[in-house]
Amino acid sequence: MKYRYSSTLLAVFSLLFFSFAAWADASSAASSSVGKVDAGQEKSSTCQGCHGADGNSYGPEWPHLAGQHANYIAKQVLAFQEGKRSDPTMSAMVTGISKNDIDDIAAFFASKSITTQEEKNEIKIVAAGRTLYKGGNYYKGIPACAGCHSPTGAGNRPGVIPALAGQRMQYIVKSLKDFRSGTRSNDTNSIMQNVAAKMSDNDIKVVAAYIAEMK
């Protein structure tokens, strides 16, 4: 597929108002979703093969993009393009897409909602995940996920903090392990690497089970 190159650069200004320090990405400036939804639907036809026609992905290893904040989607696509984040499947998908097209594609997926629900997990696993999500773990120094990703899992668009509610469990587990090992390291100020570093495999499993069931 051939994409035009154009100049609109997604810029990000992150401001965390819930907890920890406010941070600013020195290389970027403020931007909201500037993309066009209709154009994005057409331009995202390749992406839809895995991430779904409406951003509800077709398999557990592919993240849903539906309802995700456009600025976060654009940030990640740029990161894959620049090699700041890499994945054997995903990295090859984004070569040659212009910044303008990325914004349109991001706007399209952001305009959709997650409608698929995965298999439910055991109640006690989900309950343990809920406790960790809402309150963190004081003794291990794990902050409450809710503090940044919001109590409902909606994330925070101005802060470029992704929505998590209803995301694929397998993908959440992989992401947290990738942050923990440093395989995924394009998070501003290593914010998620520092969170994940304190989490055990079991912490990751239970919180992912809870997140997948959040609506």
Ligand code: HEC
């Ligand atoms: C062949 C399957 C496939 C196709 C096609 C594909 N992706 Fe992906 N995508 C993946 C996988 C796998 C991941 C998870 C990567 C990881 O684990 O880091 C991913 C991750 C992403 C993420 C990160 C999501 C997050 O929550 O951080 C974004 C954004 C994304 N893809 C956008 C796109 C766009 C835009 C296209 C089309 C240009 C596309 N993808 C095409 C498989 C695919």
Ligand code: HEC
């Ligand atoms: C201090 C704020 C903060 C806290 C606390 C926090 N997160 Fe995050 N999280 C972020 C930011 C910012 C990102 C986006 C990183 C990036 O741009 O790559 C993120 C990304 C993620 C992702 C990747 C989502 C995706 O679509 O790829 C997962 C999963 C995640 N966080 C889970 C958690 C869990 C679980 C907790 C609680 C144990 C938590 N986070 C606590 C700020 C936070």
